[in-house]
Amino acid sequence: MLDACGRTIDYVRISITDRCNLRCVYCMPEEGVSCLRHADILTFEEIERVVRALQRLGVRYVRVTGGEPMARLGCLELVERIHWIPGIEEIAMTTNGILLDGQVERAKQAGLDALNISLDTLDPEVYRRITRGGELEKVLRVIDDALAAGLRVKINAVPVRGWSEDGLTGLAALARERDISVRFIELMPVGCGAALSPIPSDELEARMAAAFGPLTKDESHHGYGPARYVRPAGFRGSIGFISPMSHEFCDRCNRVRLTADGFLKLCLNHRAGLDLRALLRDGISEEGLETALREAIARKPRRHGFSEAIDDREERRMNEIGG
Numbered sequence: 001m002l003d004a005c006g007r008t009i010d011y012v013r014i015s016i017t018d019r020c021n022l023r024c025v026y027c028m029p030e031e032g033v034s035c036l037r038h039a040d041i042l043t044f045e046e047i048e049r050v051v052r053a054l055q056r057l058g059v060r061y062v063r064v065t066g067g068e069p070m071a072r073l074g075c076l077e078l079v080e081r082i083h084w085i086p087g088i089e090e091i092a093m094t095t096n097g098i099l100l101d102g103q104v105e106r107a108k109q110a111g112l113d114a115l116n117i118s119l120d121t122l123d124p125e126v127y128r129r130i131t132r133g134g135e136l137e138k139v140l141r142v143i144d145d146a147l148a149a150g151l152r153v154k155i156n157a158v159p160v161r162g163w164s165e166d167g168l169t170g171l172a173a174l175a176r177e178r179d180i181s182v183r184f185i186e187l188m189p190v191g192c193g194a195a196l197s198p199i200p201s202d203e204l205e206a207r208m209a210a211a212f213g214p215l216t217k218d219e220s221h222h223g224y225g226p227a228r229y230v231r232p233a234g235f236r237g238s239i240g241f242i243s244p245m246s247h248e249f250c251d252r253c254n255r256v257r258l259t260a261d262g263f264l265k266l267c268l269n270h271r272a273g274l275d276l277r278a279l280l281r282d283g284i285s286e287e288g289l290e291t292a293l294r295e296a297i298a299r300k301p302r303r304h305g306f307s308e309a310i311d312d313r314e315e316r317r318m319n320e321i322g323g
């Protein structure tokens with residue numbers, strides 16, 4: 001469906017838990033956070049019902065995220081349920097990868113099409129420091145297992161000044177021999193990210209060009225998001241840049257988000273949205289649900305407004321929103 005700004009909304013990102021096995025410096029505080037009670041998060045049946053209703057309104061792509069989606073028991077069962085919904089063309093997952101170690105084949109069988117794996121460095125010590133305890137070798141194994149299983153794989157890195165500056169070209173070089181995209185996402189001032197310093201995409205692109213030579217624009221299909229891609233000579237895969245801060249892409253935004261506690265978020269940085277859990281648990285009809293979703297989506301904010309004063313700024317952390 002179209003929102004009030006004429007943007008086509010065909011993509012939903014679903015955070016299925018706010019819990020995580022890691023504590024990345026830009027996302028969660030070291031001491032952890034108080035998590036939602038199980039009774040307060042949507043059941044798989046409720047999530048499926050929302051996805052079916054969104055599909056009838058034109059959503060075709062679904063991403064399961066978190067927190068760490070694999071930290072929720074039965075995550076792959078949910079993937080399978082969504083995979084079988086008629087009209088859903090693609091189901092993807094954003095994950096830190098660790099709990100997928102040994103589970104990739106099962107994920108493929110469940111119908112997963114694509115995997116975005118968050119990884120900021122190839123240095124095991126730096127990885128452990130950024131994630132506060134993560135084991136790099138498991139992530140690397142999952143990347144290769146996923147490629148072997150025929151999943152489309154992207155790496156998501158969030159470069160942070162002073163934390164993961166060195167070794168970013170080494171990370172990008174993963175795409176030299178492998179058919180993957182290594183994408184650099186600008187740090188956003190959300191939750192713990194607000195206290196850290198981003199590295200702008202243009203600076204990273206210049207570093208990549210210095211390391212790998214001229215970068216050719218890669219216009220081939222990479223999914224349904226706002227990244228722009230380049231390919232150095234001799235690379236099988238590509239390097240991507242997602243630049244919400246330096247090159248705002250709100251005019252092309254195609255997504256809504258569902259938080260683990262059932263709130264339909266219309267924009268990453270705005271509180272505006274719809275309490276779907278209350279509607280679902282009050283016994284709303286299918287028709288009522290569609291109308292409520294349609295009316296909410298029509299109110300999607302025009303811009304994220306990260307760098308200006310807005311009066312309904314989001315206060316949830318990234319692990320609650322799902323990125």
Ligand code: SAM
Pocket residue numbers: 020026027065066067068069094095096116117118156157158185186187188189190191192193194318319322323
């Ligand atoms: N746990 C999973 C993971 O790490 O991929 C899924 C949830 S995580 C919140 C989703 C994405 O948000 C990750 O790629 C992560 O790097 C990114 N992220 C977290 N905090 C961020 C921030 N402040 N700015 C930009 N991206 C952020």
Ligand code: SF4
Pocket residue numbers: 020021022023024027028066067068095096118318319
């Ligand atoms: Fe967990 Fe993902 Fe947040 Fe890292 S970015 S703490 S893996 S939810």
